[in-house]
Amino acid sequence: MEQQSTLTKLKNYARKLKQNLFVLYLSYKDHRVPWYAKLVAICVVAYAFSPIDLIPDFIPVLGYLDDLIIVPLGISLALKLIPSYIIEENKEKAEEIRKNGKPKNWFVALLFFLVWLLLAYWIGKLLYNLFT
16 A cells, blocks of 8 residues: 555656656757756657657556656756746746647657667567577
8 A cells, every 4th residue: 555655656746747848848948048958958858758768668667667767857857957047937838838738759759769670670680690
């Protein structure tokens, strides 16, 4: 029972943090944001908006690692790097974007697809060499 409660709390915390994705989306375009904060924000937003995960959800336990830990940690880091006044300015604009729906990042999805395709090719070639 306690474990389920902890998992529920973690999911709620991750969901709350993910609401800041649109703030990051607007913030990385702001010229007042330092380059290193933009770099982190771009990576986090691109990954979070990608329709394909690096670790697919159907893989037990690991599949939810990105949704519950990796993305929220990235969001937290990016928010700490961006000046607070810029975050506050972009919160209202972000709410408008959120109402219109999450954009998809098909470029990052293609990259993840290629990584999985190359991995499958490599494993296939390795198995072929082992059994022939």
